[in-house]
Amino acid sequence: QVQLVESGGGLVQAGGSLRLSCAASIRTLTNYHMGWFRQAPGKEREFVAAIHWIGSSTYYADSVKGRFTISRDNAKNTVYLQMNTLKPEDTAVYYCIAGRNWAAMKGGSYDYWGQGTQVTISS
Numbered sequence: 001q002v003q004l005v006e007s008g009g010g011l012v013q014a015g016g017s018l019r020l021s022c023a024a025s026i027r028t029l030t031n032y033h034m035g036w037f038r039q040a041p042g043k044e045r046e047f048v049a050a051i052h053w054i055g056s057s058t059y060y061a062d063s064v065k066g067r068f069t070i071s072r073d074n075a076k077n078t079v080y081l082q083m084n085t086l087k088p089e090d091t092a093v094y095y096c097i098a099g100r101n102w103a104a105m106k107g108g109s110y111d112y113w114g115q116g117t118q119v120t121i122s123s
Contacts, residue, residue, distance in 0.1 A: 011120045015085060024098060048064055094117055
């Protein structure tokens with residue numbers, strides 16, 4: 001019913017930048033909060049960022065504050081994650097998330113997720 005497709009991942013050197021995109025097939029009359037989680041090999045999922053689908057409120061994990069910026073274009077049903085000053089510890093599969101509960105989504109509960117896009121940061 002709802003499809004999330006991530007793109008923009010790849011290999012980049014430490015200190016570089018990447019912009020991830022998430023195209024969402026969400027009904028116009030049903031508004032979802034959007035976000036990003038990531039999971040590194042052998043580690044648990046980690047919340048990265050979230051944004052209200054209608055509005056401009058954002059929330060970031062402490063590890064990415066000041067470096068990552070989440071934004072969205074409702075007309076295109078697309079959310080973005082601009083990642084600057086990338087570090088090797090940012091290496092992970094990044095998943096686009098859609099949820100109707102703001103607090104729950106930040107805590108790891110959500111309604112839909114994509115297949116993920118690999119981000120690899122080299123030294």
